[in-house]
Amino acid sequence: xxxxxxxxxxxxxxxxxxxxxxxxxxxxxxxxxxxxxxxxxxxxxxxxxxxxxxxxxxxxxxxxxxxxxxxxxxxxxxxxxxxxxxxxxxxxxxxxxxxxxxxxxxxxxxxxxxxxxxxxxxxxxxxxxxxxxxxxxxxxxxxxxxxxxxxxxxxxxxxxxxxxxxxxxxxxxxxxxxxxxxxxxxxxxxxxxxxxxxxxxxxxxxxxxxxxxxxxxxxxxxxxxxxxxxxxxxxxxxxxxxxxxxxxxxxxxxxxxxxxxxxxxxxxxxxxxxxxxxxxxxxxxxxxxxxxxxxxxxxxxxxxxxxxxxxxxxxxxxxxxxxxxxxxxxxxxxxxxxxxxxxxxxxxxxxxxxxxxxxxxxxxxxxxxxxxxxxxxxxxxxxxxxxxxxxxxxxxxxxxxxxxxxxxxxxxxxxxxxxxxxxxxxxxxxxxxxxxxxxxxxxxxxxxxxxxxxxxxxxxxxxxxxxxxxxxxxxxxxxxxxxxxxxxxxxxxxxxxxxxxxxxxxxxxxxxxxxxxxxxxxxxxxxxxxxxxxxxxxxxxxxxxxxxxxxxxxxxxxxxxxxxxxxxxxxxxxxxxxxxxxxxxxxxxxxxxxxxx
Numbered sequence: 001x002x003x004x005x006x007x008x009x010x011x012x013x014x015x016x017x018x019x020x021x022x023x024x025x026x027x028x029x030x031x032x033x034x035x036x037x038x039x040x041x042x043x044x045x046x047x048x049x050x051x052x053x054x055x056x057x058x059x060x061x062x063x064x065x066x067x068x069x070x071x072x073x074x075x076x077x078x079x080x081x082x083x084x085x086x087x088x089x090x091x092x093x094x095x096x097x098x099x100x101x102x103x104x105x106x107x108x109x110x111x112x113x114x115x116x117x118x119x120x121x122x123x124x125x126x127x128x129x130x131x132x133x134x135x136x137x138x139x140x141x142x143x144x145x146x147x148x149x150x151x152x153x154x155x156x157x158x159x160x161x162x163x164x165x166x167x168x169x170x171x172x173x174x175x176x177x178x179x180x181x182x183x184x185x186x187x188x189x190x191x192x193x194x195x196x197x198x199x200x201x202x203x204x205x206x207x208x209x210x211x212x213x214x215x216x217x218x219x220x221x222x223x224x225x226x227x228x229x230x231x232x233x234x235x236x237x238x239x240x241x242x243x244x245x246x247x248x249x250x251x252x253x254x255x256x257x258x259x260x261x262x263x264x265x266x267x268x269x270x271x272x273x274x275x276x277x278x279x280x281x282x283x284x285x286x287x288x289x290x291x292x293x294x295x296x297x298x299x300x301x302x303x304x305x306x307x308x309x310x311x312x313x314x315x316x317x318x319x320x321x322x323x324x325x326x327x328x329x330x331x332x333x334x335x336x337x338x339x340x341x342x343x344x345x346x347x348x349x350x351x352x353x354x355x356x357x358x359x360x361x362x363x364x365x366x367x368x369x370x371x372x373x374x375x376x377x378x379x380x381x382x383x384x385x386x387x388x389x390x391x392x393x394x395x396x397x398x399x400x401x402x403x404x405x406x407x408x409x410x411x412x413x414x415x416x417x418x419x420x421x422x423x424x425x426x427x428x429x430x431x432x433x434x435x436x437x438x439x440x441x442x443x444x445x446x447x448x449x450x451x452x453x454x455x456x457x458x459x460x461x462x463x464x465x466x467x468x469x470x471x472x473x474x475x476x477x478x479x480x481x482x483x484x485x486x487x488x489x490x491x492x493x494x495x496x497x498x499x500x501x502x503x504x505x506x507x508x509x510x511x512x513x514x515x516x517x518x519x520x521x522x523x524x525x526x527x528x529x530x531x532x533x534x535x536x537x538x539x540x541x542x543x544x545x546x547x548x549x550x551x552x553x554x555x556x557x558x559x560x561x562x563x564x565x566x567x568x569x570x571x572x573x574x575x576x577x578x579x580x581x582x583x584x585x586x587x588x589x590x591x592x593x594x595x596x597x
Contacts, residue, residue, distance in 0.1 A: 062213025065240030174202020274470030322534030325445025375509035376517030387443025
């Protein structure tokens with residue numbers, strides 16, 4: 001029996017159908033509106049997102065500028081290094097882990113260490129993270145053959161710094177290291193970024209902004225698994241500026257060999273223009289070890305070494321100048337007409353000031369001496385009397401005018417200022433007055449006065465060139481990638497009063513040091529050498545040996561300062577070092593330089 005629906009039931013069914021149709025229409029309208037929003041209004045945004053997932057920018061590191069010596073010998077250069085890196089963008093944590101496990105089967109890696117590095121760089125997934133730096137050719141080939149199985153893995157060719165002369169030029173050139181968080185905060189505005197290599201010391205640090213280039217990049221298309229499909233475009237990197245130094249590589253090697261394995265410093269300067277020809281600091285280190293993964297043993301050997309191999313003694317170590325300072329006192333006394341060439345003082349081996357006793361060098365009794373004899377035999381008694389008559393104020397003022405007690409301004413970071421004491425300084429520092437005994441001690445370069453080896457060469461240069469206070473410099477010229485040349489000309493900070501008569505007397509006295517005085521071991525039959533020895537008291541061990549000289553006397557081309565730590569007497573330990581250097585100098589280099597000028 002068939003029952004027909006009533007009119008009421010049919011009406012209810014119709015209403016339900018209308019409601020369903022309305023709901024369906026509303027749903028499709030919402031869908032259309034949403035699709036219109038995504039495709040039209042937000043279309044550009046999502047297209048960029050899609051492209052970012054599909055397109056990656058691989059940075060191409062620029063090569064750092066090369067560093068040459070004055071004759072064009074390469075002192076620092078970039079060589080190609082092959083690095084295995086990973087880009088996290090577009091990969092899940094599980095995919096990254098699987099890639100690393102597969103990579104570990106090909107080449108030995110510390111999986112946990114790599115995972116830590118990846119985690120640390122999680123916020124920068126688009127930047128390549130080096131897993132294995134500077135791989136050998138065999139490892140490179142193994143990985144390259146299986147890159148399709150290793151999503152995210154790329155092989156980068158990056159420049160690596162190389163110092164062909166290693167320890168010989170280490171302190172002057174410096175070394176590179178990854179930029180620290182503190183350095184990045186200071187230099188972010190200059191274009192530095194995480195992972196950049198930056199100069200940590202020496203020339204590499206001082207001229208870093210010029211030596212570093214501008215990175216380029218390569219745009220590649222990848223598939224959903226992060227594998228490279230094609231190269232879409234690239235921007236070539238711009239290499240850094242090349243830098244030519246005033247250093248002479250051969251002279252640098254000669255000076256390094258002359259000092260040998262002893263701790264100390266040597267600075268060789270051209271007194272006519274302030275150019276640094278050689279700088280040696282020992283013990284030294286190999287800057288190349290900072291450019292690869294350093295083992296714990298290597299790190300310990302460098303940073304825990306009690307001889308402080310990273311310390312640049314040329315510009316950072318402070319020593320009392322000892323009898324070398326007598327050159328300054330002599331010049332000051334002659335300029336202030338406290339003494340003349342014929343002025344004599346008697347040396348009986350002991351000098352009394354009140355109830356204080358001051359002795360001469362090894363308590364010798366030199367008898368009556370003029371300034372030339374006093375310099376030759378380094379008579380303390382002579383300089384006690386001259387210094388006391390001059391007074392501490394004049395000595396300190398003259399020393400400061402010559403450039404002591406302040407940074408020389410050389411183009412190297414972390415230079416020490418040294419110290420020239422004054423009455424006010426002692427009062428502020430120790431709360432005590434200046435006494436006559438302080439003046440006597442100052443007169444022979446002991447007590448509070450402190451200098452660097454560079455400052456010693458600096459003051460002798462001022463005497464040799466007639467009072468011109470040059471700013472010492474290492475940079476000779478710089479060439480950018482377009483071939484433009486910037487020349488670093490000599491810079492005279494000031495000219496102090498130094499008469500020809502004063503210069504003549506000093507030259508005679510300092511040459512007498514070498515001919516028949518404390519520097520006899522520097523005598524060379526075919527070369528006129530002048531200088532001053534120094535033996536510096538050292539409260540922690542054997543005295544330091546010093547020698548400051550210039551040659552040839554008739555036309556000075558080099559000033560050499562030598563410091564041998566714990567060497568004892570300057571005339572015995574420091575003088576022979578300078579002699580070995582002077583014997584091997586190629587003097588023709590100065591004739592060629594004069595022709596160029």
